[in-house]
Structure formats: C-alpha cells, structure tokens
Amino acid sequence: xxxxxxxxxxxxxxxxxxxxxxxxxxxxxxxxxxxxxxxxxxxxxxxxxxxxxxxxxxxxxxxxxxxxxxxxxxxxxxxxxxxxxxxxxxxxxxxxxxxxxxxxxxxxxxxxxxxxxxxxxxxxxxxxxxxxxxxxxxxxxxxxxxxxxxxxxxxxxxxxxxxxxxxxxxxxx
Numbered sequence: 001x002x003x004x005x006x007x008x009x010x011x012x013x014x015x016x017x018x019x020x021x022x023x024x025x026x027x028x029x030x031x032x033x034x035x036x037x038x039x040x041x042x043x044x045x046x047x048x049x050x051x052x053x054x055x056x057x058x059x060x061x062x063x064x065x066x067x068x069x070x071x072x073x074x075x076x077x078x079x080x081x082x083x084x085x086x087x088x089x090x091x092x093x094x095x096x097x098x099x100x101x102x103x104x105x106x107x108x109x110x111x112x113x114x115x116x117x118x119x120x121x122x123x124x125x126x127x128x129x130x131x132x133x134x135x136x137x138x139x140x141x142x143x144x145x146x147x148x149x150x151x152x153x154x155x156x157x158x159x160x161x162x163x164x165x166x167x168x169x170x171x172x173x
Contacts, residue, residue, distance in 0.1 A: 042141045049137050057096040066092045066103065081166050083117050085110075089124060090162060097130045120169035127161030129154060 021028040060066060069091040070077075070084035077087050085107050093100035104121050111117040131154040139147065 046137050046141050049140055053096065053133060053136070054098075057092075057099040061092070061099050061102065066099070081170060082162075083120075085117060086120055086124065089121055090128065090158075093125065093128050094131045094158065096133055097125075100125060100130075116169060119172060120165060123165035123168055124162060127165045128158045129161075131155065131158060 018028050021031065066088050067084075068088075070086070070088035073087050074084040077084065082090075085103070089100055089103045089107065092103055104125055107121045108118050113119070113122070131151070135147065135150060135154070138144075139150075
C-alpha cells in the first residue's frame with residue numbers, strides 16, 4: 001500500500017502547487033521558467049567550487065592522506081569504540097560524501113556489512129553531514145557571509161550523530 005501511495009505523492013504535490021498558483025492568479029509556467037533560469041545560474045556559480053572540491057578530495061584519497069587521522073587517533077578512539085577506519089571515514093565525511101562512500105565501500109569489503117565496523121560506518125554515513133562541503137557550496141550559492149555559529153553547531157551535530165551511532169552499533173552487537 002505504501003508503494004502505491006508513494007507513486008501518487010509527487011504528482012499530487014505538483015497538482016496542488018499548480019492549482020494553488022492558478023487560484024492565486026500566478027502565471028505558473030512563467031514562474032517555473034524564471035525559477036529554472038535562476039537555478040541554472042546558481043549551478044554555473046557553484047560548478048568551479050564543486051570541481052575544486054572533487055579534485056582535491058580525489059588527490060587526498062589517492063595519496064592515502066585520509067588514513068592518517070585514523071592511525072593518529074587510534075589509541076584514544078578505541079576507548080570510544082571507534083575503529084581507526086571509522087575515524088578516517090568521519091574525517092573524510094566532513095569534506096566529501098562521495099569520498100566517504102568510497103571509504104565505506106572499502107570498510108564493507110574488508111569487514112563485511114554485518115560486522116561492527118560495517119554497521120557503524122553505515123550508521124555514521126546516515127547520521128553525519130558533509131559540513132565543509134555544504135558550507136562552501138551552499139553558502140557561496142546563497143551569498144551567506146556571516147556564518148557565526150554554523151561551524152560550532154555543525155560540529156556539535158556531527159559529534160552527537162557519532163555518539164548515537166556508536167551507541168546504536170554497540171546495542172546491535
């Protein structure tokens with residue numbers, strides 16, 4: 001039943017939006033075209049940033065740089081039930097979700113999806129955010145210059161997501 005319902009949600013939302021626009025006497029198609037044009041301009045503005053991030057992360061991953069945080073923090077991280085590979089995953093995830101997905105696949109290939117490392121890594125991928133990527137790309141696109149508490153809040157959210165992931169993974173094991 002949910003599969004049938006989900007097939008209807010997007011068309012229903014589209015009809016609701018168009019219907020509401022028509023009731024408000026908005027030229028819906030023209031508004032759509034204007035929004036699409038503005039969206040394309042945003043894409044053009046953020047493409048150089050995206051390319052720079054993708055190239056930089058690719059170079060760092062290929063060099064093995066992302067394994068360094070895991071090795072350096074391994075003794076302390078073991079006390080918190082965080083394997084070295086997972087520390088590297090967390091460090092990479094803050095910058096690039098696609099690079100973190102590559103590390104996740106490496107962890108899953110090495111330990112398996114049902115292992116503590118595999119299960120915890122999957123949880124962490126869902127419970128943490130690409131902090132610096134999000135800030136650089138979306139803040140640039142939106143023209144945000146005053147970020148005041150953004151980094152602190154994002155790091156606190158990532159720390160919370162990490163702690164909850166560890167507790168869930170320990171509880172499942």
